[in-house]
Amino acid sequence: MNEAQRHRSLLSYLDSHTFITTNDYVDMLNISLSTARRDITKLGEEGKLKKIRNGAEVINNDSASCSHSPMSFIPNEQEIESFDNKQRIAKTAADMCDEHDSIIVSGSNTTFLMGEHLLHRDVQVVTNFMPLAYQLISQDHQSIIILGGQYLPERQITISPDVEAANDHKSRFVFFTGTGVTTAGVHTSDLLVYMAEKKLLEYGDRLVALIDSSKVGKHGGKLLATAHQLDTLITDNDANPQVLEALREQGVNIFIV
Template sequence: MLEKQRHQLLLEILEEQQFASVADLTAQLNSSEATIRRDLIKLSKEGRLEKIRGGAQRIGNRPAGAPKTHLAGSAFLVNKDKMTTAKQAIAAKAVSLCEEGELVIVNGGSSTFMMGEYLTQRDVSVLTNSYYLAQYLCENGQNQVTVPSGEIYRKQGIILSPFENDSIQNYRCRLMFTGTAGIGEFGVMETDSLIVRAEQKLRRQSEKLVVLADGSKLGQKSNFVIYPLTEVDILITDDTADPRVIEQIEAAGVEVITVELEALAA
C-alpha cells in the first residue's frame, strides 16, 4: 500500500473512532508499529491529527446530526492482500459459473475484486458497485461495465446510492456474486447497515446468489445478517474451511463448492 493511501485510511479510521491506539492502527492497516508511528508524526506536523500518548485522535468533533461519511468495516486495500491464494482460486471458480455473453452483478469487496483477472478473459458484462473492480475491468479488458449512481466510499472502494430509484432497477441477471464479513448458521453477515441496504437492492435484480468466502470467513460473525442461509444458492470456499460449518450451511440447502488449495499449489 502506498504511503498516501495508508494516510488516507488512517485519517478515515480517526474520523470513525475519534481516537485510535498505535496497536489498533497497526492491526487495521496491516502495517508495522514503526511505520504507524512515522505516519502519526508526519500527519501531526501537517496538522491533520493530534498525536497523543499511545496513539492519535481526530482534530475537532463532527457536528451533531452531520451525515455519515464512512462505513464500518475494514479497508479494501488492506483486505486485498490477505488470503490472496484462496481468494484467487475462489474467484476463478466463480467466473467459471458465468455464461458467455451474459450480464452478472458483482458486489464490492476484496474477494469479488479477484474475479476481475478472470472476467477480462470472458465475454461477460458486469454491473458492479466496486470502484476498484470497475477501474480494473476498464483498464485491462473489453467487458461492458456498468456502475450505479451514488457516492464513492473510499475506504471500502464501493459506490452507494442514497436513492431507491436509480439505474440498478433497469437491470436483470441470472447470477449475483458477493463476498461477506462472515457466514455461518445465522446466515451471510455484513458490517454496516448502508452496505446491507445497497447489497439487498442489487440482490433483487438477480435470480441466484453466489457467496465467495475463504475459509477464515466461515463461522465468523458481524453486526448485521444480510441474508439467511435459505437465500443463498451457492457458496464457494476453500479446503481450510471448518467442515462443521460447511455441514451447517449444506443442511440449509446451499450448494457448497470447495476449491483445493493444496492441489492448486502442487
C-alpha cells in the same frame, strides 16, 4: 496488545497504505470498535494522522493527489490476506459464468480478483465497486455497467439513495461477500456496505457468496443474506466443516477450492 503497540501498528500500516477504514483497523488487530475509534481520535489529536469519516489517512501534502492513483486504488497481492485462497475462490466464481451472462459483482478483495478471469469474455459485469470497474475499463472489457450514486472513498463503492436506481438490472448471478457466514447466512459488520449490497442482492436470480475460511463460523452484525436466500457458497478447504454441512442441509451449494 497495549495502546502504544496498537498506535505503532496503525501508523506503520498507514505508511504503506495511505488510509484505513475503522472496520479494517478492528479486523487487523482484533479489537473493539470503540477502541479503534479512540485510537484514531487520539492519534488525530496528536497530529500523527488525519481522522476522516469511518477511518483515518496519512498526513502529507501529497495525500490528496495520490490516495486514489491507480497504484493505491487497485489492491495488490501483498495487501490481500489469504491471497491464494481468495484467488482460487474468485476463479471458481468466474468459471460459473457462461458466455452472454450478465452478473452483479459487489465490492471486496475477493470479488476484485474475479476481474482478471472475466476480462475479454462475453460477460456483462454490473458493479458499484470502483477498483473492479477501473480494472475492467483499463483492460478494454467490452460490457460494463457502473451503478450510479454517491462515491464513498473509504469503501470505494457507489451508493444511491434512490431505491429505484437499479431496478432495471436483472442478472443471473450476484457475487458478493461479507465479514462472516454462519448457519443463519452471510453477515456484514459494515452498515454502509449493508445498505449498498442489500439492494444489489435483489437484482440477481442466484446469490453466490465468496467467503474465505477465516470468516466461516464468524458472526458479523447485520444479516445480509439468509441461508435460504443463498444459492452457493465458495470457500477454501480450511473452512469449518460443521458450518458447511449445516448450510448444505439448508440447500446451499458448497464449493470448496
